[in-house]
Amino acid sequence: xxxxxxxxxxxxxxxxxxxxxxxxxxxxxxxxxxxxxxxxxxxxxxxxxxxxxxxxxxxxxxxxxxxxxxxxxxxxxxxxxxxxxxxxxxxxxxxxxxxxxxxxxxxxxxxxxxxxxxxxxxxxxxxxxxxxxxxxxxxxxxxxxxxxxxxxxxxxxxxxxxxxxxxxxxxxxxxxxxxxxxxxxxxxxxxxxxxxxxxxxxxxxxxxxxxxxxxxxxxxxxxxxxxxxxxxxxxxxxxxxxxxxxxxxxxxxxxxxxxxxxxxxxxxxxxxxxxxxxxxxxxxxxxxxxxxxxxxxxxxxxxxxxxx
Amino acid sequence: xxxxxxxxxxxxxxxxxxxxxxxxxxxxxxxxxxxxxxxxxxxxxxxxxxxxxxxxxxxxxxxxxxxxxxxxxxxxxxxxxxxxxxxxxxxxxxxxxxxxxxxxxxxxxxxxxxxxxxxxxxxxxxxxxxxxxxxxxxxxxxxxxxxxxxxxxxxxxxxxxxxxxxxxxxxxxxxxxxxxxxxxxxxxxxxxxxxxxxxxxxxxxxxxxxxxxxxxxxxxxxxxxxxxxxxxxxxxxxxxxxxxxxxxxxxxxxxxxxxxxxxxxxxxxxxxxxxxxxxxxxxxxxxxxxxxxxxxxxxxxxxxxxxxxxxxxxxxxxxxxx
Numbered sequence: 083x084x085x086x087x088x089x090x091x092x093x094x095x096x097x098x099x100x101x102x103x104x105x106x107x108x109x110x111x112x113x114x115x116x117x118x119x120x121x122x123x124x125x126x127x128x129x130x131x132x133x134x135x136x137x138x139x140x141x142x143x144x145x146x147x148x149x150x151x152x153x154x155x156x157x158x159x160x161x162x163x164x165x166x167x168x169x170x171x172x173x174x175x176x177x178x179x180x181x182x183x184x185x186x187x188x189x190x191x192x193x194x195x196x197x198x199x200x201x202x203x204x205x206x207x208x209x210x211x212x213x214x215x216x217x218x219x220x221x222x223x224x225x226x227x228x229x230x231x232x233x234x235x236x237x238x239x240x241x242x243x244x245x246x247x248x249x250x251x252x253x254x255x256x257x258x259x260x261x262x263x264x265x266x267x268x269x270x271x272x273x274x275x276x277x278x279x280x281x282x283x284x285x286x287x288x289x290x291x292x293x294x295x296x297x298x299x300x301x302x303x304x305x306x307x308x309x310x311x312x313x314x315x316x317x318x319x320x321x322x323x324x325x326x327x328x329x330x331x332x333x334x335x336x337x338x339x340x341x342x343x344x345x346x347x348x349x350x351x352x353x354x355x356x357x358x359x360x361x362x363x364x365x366x367x368x369x370x371x372x373x374x375x376x377x378x379x380x381x382x383x384x385x386x387x388x389x390x
Numbered sequence: 391x392x393x394x395x396x397x398x399x400x401x402x403x404x405x406x407x408x409x410x411x412x413x414x415x416x417x418x419x420x421x422x423x424x425x426x427x428x429x430x431x432x433x434x435x436x437x438x439x440x441x442x443x444x445x446x447x448x449x450x451x452x453x454x455x456x457x458x459x460x461x462x463x464x465x466x467x468x469x470x471x472x473x474x475x476x477x478x479x480x481x482x483x484x485x486x487x488x489x490x491x492x493x494x495x496x497x498x499x500x501x502x503x504x505x506x507x508x509x510x511x512x513x514x515x516x517x518x519x520x521x522x523x524x525x526x527x528x529x530x531x532x533x534x535x536x537x538x539x540x541x542x543x544x545x546x547x548x549x550x551x552x553x554x555x556x557x558x559x560x561x562x563x564x565x566x567x568x569x570x571x572x573x574x575x576x577x578x579x580x581x582x583x584x585x586x587x588x589x590x591x592x593x594x595x596x597x598x599x600x601x602x603x604x605x606x607x608x609x610x611x612x613x614x615x616x617x618x619x620x621x622x623x624x625x626x627x628x629x630x631x632x633x634x635x636x637x638x639x640x641x642x643x644x645x646x647x648x649x650x651x652x653x654x655x656x657x658x659x660x661x662x663x664x665x666x667x668x669x670x671x672x673x674x675x676x677x678x679x680x681x682x683x684x685x686x687x688x689x690x691x692x693x694x695x696x697x698x699x700x701x702x703x704x705x706x707x708x709x710x711x712x
Binding site (some may be wrong): 127130131132133134147148151152155156158160162164165166167168169170171175178179180181182183184185227231 | 400401402404405408409412413482483484485487488489490491492493494676677678
């Protein structure tokens, strides 16, 4: 659905995005993570047809954002990290304005606006002036605004920034609902754990370069260079501990009640071999699973050195 | 008919009208405007006529001119102020980017904002009609002249409005845009006349040195650029040539003027305004393409759209991979 090919964007001497190659499949939620100034917003602006790439191409739904911006605009709903609202308009009029901007016939607008306000839980604020809404409400109204023309792709730049925990959760619920509706969503954040819950894939960007892109459960392993296996045993934990520790690709083993936490640097085959070995030695393995890993750690590993 | 009204009432226009009419600023501005123009007009009437018990219809033309020039200066004062904040304000409020991702083209955004500002200034000018009516009672002016003056205001509004729009798109900050817009308007309103006078003096001085006493009708090209002089020339044609060309018969435009001043004004300033608006649109267009390429690209897109269904066409990313 979204693809960038060797995308570059320079602001004078500053190289904001370097040779970015992204591929996002239809119907997935892509989390774009990186420290401030890593190039997330720049990439999103390019995808939203607001910035011209210095070189490289970006495609949304098969259309080049530079050659067919009009077609791309029909496909996307874009919410920038900071956006204002117009004073002197009520929430309904605000949405009506954007519905008009997307050429939606007047006869359909009333029902559409009611639905959208319902979706973002703002029905009770339909006739309130936009500038009287709280930040969380404005953010949700902004999301409703993105959805006015029923786009297939949502480009959301830090939709949860500056929101209190309750507003964050509400925002998350709405995004889950949108995901269920089959929308392709790109969402950026500098808080990884926040994204982990709702994303299918995560891409980590730093200094304008994509340094990792993987499904959520694998991102930690990919970034840290090892995965963490949690092996729950019925019994004989100590014995298992000494066996596992003696193996080649095991970096460290911790015992946690009746489970072993193994930092494992091997690949999938090696992981399967480890389980076979345990079972062959007669250990009563209850469960054997890969931990998602602490995304907080991942983020700190990845962004080491930034800002120093 | 309904289609036409839909075409005219695009969403930006509706929003601008709504926003404008809901603030307390609008009636206050209208009040101040009417107050300013009334004070000038009625003040003049008071000073001229309070001490005598007769009036001369020929003299009331002067009264009409004062009202007309005062109105022109007020228009020049209001127009850039209204338009200079439109684009930069949108940028400062961080709503411009969102607007540009919708189906509204930059041209439509710029023209709608311009139209909404102009219609407000038009409202201010129309609201002064009762004052004109009072002046009209005194006689000495023809309805045709009044109509001409309102046409003249319209061109001037477009000019000053376009200058404001241009500055608004050019500068990121509203404050700077407003200051520069006023600067440019002041130049057109005052400096053009000063330069014209200066140049004329210089030319006369040189011809005096040569012992010649000739007129310089070409100064018209400079002085007619000044809105005030040009407006006055609707009543006193020689004003456009800085009083040089006394017409042989009163009321005629005088044979030595190259063309009617108002026509010259139109020919110069309407294309100039259009050019300013064109650059305004270009400045806010996010992804710019060279002019020729833009036209070619549009034609190619049209061809592609009419040729086959874009949904079924192979996605371009395939091409880049091969």
